[in-house]
Amino acid sequence: MSATRRLFFALEIPAAIQQQILHWRAQQFPQETGRPVAAANLHMTLAFLGEVGSKKQQALTTLAGRIRQPGFALTLDDAGHWPRSRVVWLGTRRAPRGLLQLASLLRAQAERSGCPQGTRPFHPHVTLWRHAQSLVKLPAPGFSWRWEVENFALYESLFEQGRTRYRALERWPLTQ
Numbered sequence: 001m002s003a004t005r006r007l008f009f010a011l012e013i014p015a016a017i018q019q020q021i022l023h024w025r026a027q028q029f030p031q032e033t034g035r036p037v038a039a040a041n042l043h044m045t046l047a048f049l050g051e052v053g054s055k056k057q058q059a060l061t062t063l064a065g066r067i068r069q070p071g072f073a074l075t076l077d078d079a080g081h082w083p084r085s086r087v088v089w090l091g092t093r094r095a096p097r098g099l100l101q102l103a104s105l106l107r108a109q110a111e112r113s114g115c116p117q118g119t120r121p122f123h124p125h126v127t128l129w130r131h132a133q134s135l136v137k138l139p140a141p142g143f144s145w146r147w148e149v150e151n152f153a154l155y156e157s158l159f160e161q162g163r164t165r166y167r168a169l170e171r172w173p174l175t176q
């Protein structure tokens with residue numbers, strides 16, 4: 001059997017915003033909230049693919065490369081806690097149409113290519129904490145980060161020396 005990789009499509013968060021979020025998180029949450037996600041690992045998943053072999057990866061990247069849609073502005077201005085998955089996240093109060101369209105297309109392509117997408121609806125989020133405590137006091141509203149999303153990427157999830165790291169393998173521009 002050939003080797004597989006753990007893959008997902010996601011939006012990158014600009015490095016300057018990753019740093020601002022880290023700073024804000026340190027001010028807003030106590031350290032015992034959970035396991036903080038490293039700045040470079042902050043991202044927004046569009047479609048999770050799971051363990052994928054090279055043939056399927058090729059098929060998925062060919063389809064991704066055919067996507068033609070304009071970029072969009074994304075604002076992170078919401079936060080939440082999912083006790084079951086023990087995740088604390090940042091999200092958006094108003095998901096832009098372009099974001100929903102892109103995720104929906106990638107998820108449909110993934111499903112058709114043999115990467116089941118499950119039944120839960122897409123909830124765009126950026127995971128901030130993992131293994132969160134059962135009770136988390138969420139920050140007061142008023143925070144907001146906004147940027148122009150101009151591309152999306154295929155990421156590989158690696159587990160090295162006891163740490164998870166995400167590596168962008170390929171990027172596609174959002175242009176019509």
Ligand code: 2AM
Pocket residue numbers: 008044045048087126127157
């Ligand atoms: P999470 O941050 O909510 O855990 C890499 O693991 C990325 O893929 C993360 O953004 C993670 O979402 C997402 N992910 C992992 N397993 C998943 C699954 N079974 N379904 C959907 N997304 C998943």
